[in-house]
Amino acid sequence: MHNKIRYKLLSFLTILILLIFSYINFTDTNKNFDEKLRNIFFEIRGEIPVSSNVTIIDIDEKSIDALGQWPFARIHMAQVLANLSSANAGIIGLDIIFSEYDRSSPSFMAKQLGINGIYKDYDNILASVISNTPTIIGYFFNNNNSKNITPMVKTLFDKNSSKNIAHFSNVVTNIDVITKNAYSSGFFNAFSDVSGQIVQMPLIAEYQNKIYPSLSLEMISLASNTSKIKLLYNENNLYGLKLKNMTIPVDEYGFMRINFAGKKHKFKYISFLDILNGNFHVADIKNKFILIGTSVITLADLRSTVYDLAMPGVEIHANVIDNILRGDFIYSSSYRIIMDIGIIILFTFILGFIFLYFSSFWIIFTVVVLLAFTYYNLYIALFDYGLVLSLLYPAISIFSTMFIALYLNNIKERKQKEFIKDKFSKKVSLEVVNDLLLNNNDTFKAKEENITIFFSDIRSFTNISEKLNSPQRLINLLNRYLEPMTTTIVKNKGTVDKFIGDAIMAYWNAPNKLENHADLAVKTAVKQIEILEKLNIKLKNEFDVDLKIGIGIHTGLAVVGEMGSKGRSDYTVIGDNVNLGSRIEGLTKYFGAKILISQNTKELLKDKYNFKYIASVIVKGKTKSIALYEVLTNKDAKLYELIKDDHIEAINSYKKREYSKAIDLFYKINEQQQNILNEVYIKKITQIQESLDKHESLDFHMDSK
Numbered sequence: 001m002h003n004k005i006r007y008k009l010l011s012f013l014t015i016l017i018l019l020i021f022s023y024i025n026f027t028d029t030n031k032n033f034d035e036k037l038r039n040i041f042f043e044i045r046g047e048i049p050v051s052s053n054v055t056i057i058d059i060d061e062k063s064i065d066a067l068g069q070w071p072f073a074r075i076h077m078a079q080v081l082a083n084l085s086s087a088n089a090g091i092i093g094l095d096i097i098f099s100e101y102d103r104s105s106p107s108f109m110a111k112q113l114g115i116n117g118i119y120k121d122y123d124n125i126l127a128s129v130i131s132n133t134p135t136i137i138g139y140f141f142n143n144n145n146s147k148n149i150t151p152m153v154k155t156l157f158d159k160n161s162s163k164n165i166a167h168f169s170n171v172v173t174n175i176d177v178i179t180k181n182a183y184s185s186g187f188f189n190a191f192s193d194v195s196g197q198i199v200q201m202p203l204i205a206e207y208q209n210k211i212y213p214s215l216s217l218e219m220i221s222l223a224s225n226t227s228k229i230k231l232l233y234n235e236n237n238l239y240g241l242k243l244k245n246m247t248i249p250v251d252e253y254g255f256m257r258i259n260f261a262g263k264k265h266k267f268k269y270i271s272f273l274d275i276l277n278g279n280f281h282v283a284d285i286k287n288k289f290i291l292i293g294t295s296v297i298t299l300a301d302l303r304s305t306v307y308d309l310a311m312p313g314v315e316i317h318a319n320v321i322d323n324i325l326r327g328d329f330i331y332s333s334s335y336r337i338i339m340d341i342g343i344i345i346l347f348t349f350i351l352g353f354i355f356l357y358f359s360s361f362w363i364i365f366t367v368v369v370l371l372a373f374t375y376y377n378l379y380i381a382l383f384d385y386g387l388v389l390s391l392l393y394p395a396i397s398i399f400s401t402m403f404i405a406l407y408l409n410n411i412k413e414r415k416q417k418e419f420i421k422d423k424f425s426k427k428v429s430l431e432v433v434n435d436l437l438l439n440n441n442d443t444f445k446a447k448e449e450n451i452t453i454f455f456s457d458i459r460s461f462t463n464i465s466e467k468l469n470s471p472q473r474l475i476n477l478l479n480r481y482l483e484p485m486t487t488t489i490v491k492n493k494g495t496v497d498k499f500i501g502d503a504i505m506a507y508w509n510a511p512n513k514l515e516n517h518a519d520l521a522v523k524t525a526v527k528q529i530e531i532l533e534k535l536n537i538k539l540k541n542e543f544d545v546d547l548k549i550g551i552g553i554h555t556g557l558a559v560v561g562e563m564g565s566k567g568r569s570d571y572t573v574i575g576d577n578v579n580l581g582s583r584i585e586g587l588t589k590y591f592g593a594k595i596l597i598s599q600n601t602k603e604l605l606k607d608k609y610n611f612k613y614i615a616s617v618i619v620k621g622k623t624k625s626i627a628l629y630e631v632l633t634n635k636d637a638k639l640y641e642l643i644k645d646d647h648i649e650a651i652n653s654y655k656k657r658e659y660s661k662a663i664d665l666f667y668k669i670n671e672q673q674q675n676i677l678n679e680v681y682i683k684k685i686t687q688i689q690e691s692l693d694k695h696e697s698l699d700f701h702m703d704s705k
Contacts (some may be wrong), residue, residue: 005356008408012352015400019344023393030392032194037391039197041379042306047262053325054318055268055284057084059096059294063272070299073104074122078129080275080292085133087285092135093219095188095293095301095314098126098174127181136222137182138215140189141168141205149176150208154184155221156228157204157211162238165254166205184222186215190303190313191255198303198311201320203241204231204254216320217241217248219289234334248324249331249386257388258319259330263308264295267318289321330386340390347374347397355405359466363409367402371395413462446561451509451573452521452553452601453581454494456485456528458502459548459589468543477543478502484531492524497572505582507573510560518555518604522631525551525595526609529633550594552585555601583619584628587702591615591628592676594636599627610637613651614677617700625699643669650681655698659685 023030057080059070067076084092101108106119130137139151151173166189173179193199203217213221213229221229224244232240237252250256272292274280293314294301302310323329333339351370355363374394381387458464458481468474482499489496489506493514497505506524508517528551536546556577564570584596591614602611610632616625632640640647650665663685670678680700688696 008356009349009353011404011408012349012401015352015404016345016348019348019393019397019400020341023340023344023390028194030390033392034390035193035195035197035199038382038388039306041382041391042260044379045383047266047307050261050266050319050322051326052268052288054289054291054321055270056312056314056318057272057275057290057292058269058312058314059272059292059296059299060269061296063276064296066273067276070294070296071098071102074098074102074126075120076272076276078122078126080272081126081129081133081135083275083278084285084290085129087280087282088287089134089285089290090287091219091223092133092290092292093186093215093317094135094138095215095291095317097138097140097172098123098178099172101175102126123175123177127177130178131181131183134222135182136215136218137174137178137185138188139171139173139185140187141166141171141207141212143169149173149179151185151187151212152179152182153186153212153218155213155218155226157213158228158230160210161206162204162211162231162254163236164238164252165211166202168205168207171207184218186213186218188215188313188317190316192304196304198258198305198316200251200255200257201316202254203248203250203256214320216317216324220248220321220324223289237334239334246324246327249329251332256320256323257330257332258305258316259323259328259386260305260307260319261322264311264315267315267322269295289318289325291317291321293317328386330382330388332388336389340393343390344393344397347394348401351398352401352405355401356408358405359463359469360406360409360413361463361466363402363405367398370398374398409466413465446559446563448557449510449560450556451507451558451560451577452517452555452604453558453573453578454489454504454506454508454521454524454551454553455582455585456504456525456549456551457585459550461502464545464547467545473543477539477545480539480542481532481535481547484535485528488524488527488531492520492527494520494524498570507558507560510573511571516606518553518601519607521553522595522597522601522605522609523607525553526631526633529594533635550585550588550596552581552583552588552596553601554581554584554598555604556580580619580622580626583702584626586704587617587619587628590676590702591630591680593630594633595631596628597631599629602627602629610634610640612640612647615680615700616698617702619702620704639673643672654681654685657698659689 059072063072064070067073081092102122103109105122107121108123110116110119129135151171171187173185174182179185187202187205189205190198190201201214201216203214204211205214206212211231217229221243224246226244230242231238232242232247238250238254239252241248241250248256268284270280270284291314293312295312295314297310301313303313303316305311305316347370355366358366375391378389378391378394381389464477465474468477481502482504485504486496489504492508493512494506494508495510497507499505506521508514508521514520528549532547532549539545539547554577556575558573558575558577560571560573562571563574580598584598588594588596593612593614596614612630612632614628614630616627618625646665646669650662650669653659653662653665663682666678666681666685669675670682684700688698
């Protein structure tokens, strides 16, 4: 027993090691799947409100239509900044760059044409306005050739470098006159993840051995009167940025995850043209964080996010600023790896150990509940506590553990089944024994006979075996059940061919000839159902089980005789009709019947029985349909009488393709006596009605055995 437990625990330990190895070594793949799952969480949560602290000035289609193609004359930008400053804008961030001189400036055109004189210089005018307004200009880093000067920034950092943050060799800034007149500036680089979405933004980057802030961070830093930002480390890994009155969580690379509020236009948008013309409400500008950018598709500043495939880049900055102002962060804790591996250990080795004592049903039930519980709490952790944890590996861990546990249970069950087969698959028919002793003829030579084949099977036997959890108790239960069932078969002159675990295979009209073999088989089936009802009272008390069986009977030609090797042989029957009898028994559960017989058997019956027409069926592997009937006990027949007329009328309507009438009748019957058969017909009729083929077959095609 201990060796078996050790073997099972070793299986779970192997899975644990493989999962931890995969988690550590396939980070990019894991991250991709994690983000897809996290996107589902965002979709479930839906959009959330934003603060009113951020306003976006949009260089939109209306502005371009009125002012001409971008870039506009810098005099317009100067006027917009002046108007914003007059409206007491809190701080203004430019998500645009002026890396070239204004070609529409009179001074520039005069110079190009070689005309002497003093003309307006729009670049100088804009630079002057920038120097006298709370404007933070933007720029971006790259690793190509740089032709501009070093960015001017106001905010300092307590360190000049950090090993994991993005390092750049070059920068593209505004023209000299604008850069030198700006109070401060911030970079607006953005990076997509492996799926092409923006999920996080860098707040810091390194250039020429100095750390620089992003546009969003610089605006926040200046607005909070922070002169120096402190980089926070846990051991050697960066985890946060400490400002004067707040801490911003970042990952070791200096990126901040964005808790997107929704699709584009969640924030207040005002057209650039309206600001230029003074057509705006001061309340939308006063003391606000103002971002100037564009939503025009042709200007190529649209990015894919969790809620929107084409969100303006300027609104991504707005989300970052809004997250920081509201403290609404989602972040990867510096202890995330430890927490993720802890969850993997919990859901593999520890859960696997618990599953050793669970049946297959309870394993699956536990997994369903555990998955719901786990992902509910991961959802709460993400949106209530801002914790970003692995969403992929809890599911992989739970399912891997479940499959291993079910596989080990299946091995255990198979061994239990094999034990039962070895114990019970012996001949018990006295007729066979007597023929062996008395007849010295060709009784056991293989030949073709018209026989009636009988199959019975206990419903949900696997659940019963798991419930008893003891081979000995299971054998005792089967003995109690098989004894009266076998006695009934033998008493009615049947031959028990074999016990297949909990199933019984028997036949009539071989080896002894029986004129009324079909009647004897059906009488046996009815008697077994009646005996089982009484037997269940005792079994309930002794084993706490209530056995239910299905019986299938078919009559047809089959090969009978002694078959096998010289050292080991058996008297048995084989052939298509034997297989068909087995298939009919398998259909008892599908149609909710206790005893099913084929049309062949029904036509040979001479005594009177209570019949109920079931269906015309084409079983797997066959092309011709067979009609099936249920044989009812007297008790069941009395209940059937109450709905018999409706049932017959419903069946006839179905055969006439009067589907509306038929389905109404089956619904009516089901309200009086709920039965699987009614539901089967309702489903079948619904499928036919929804099918484009109005001549779809009325037969039930069974795709499984």
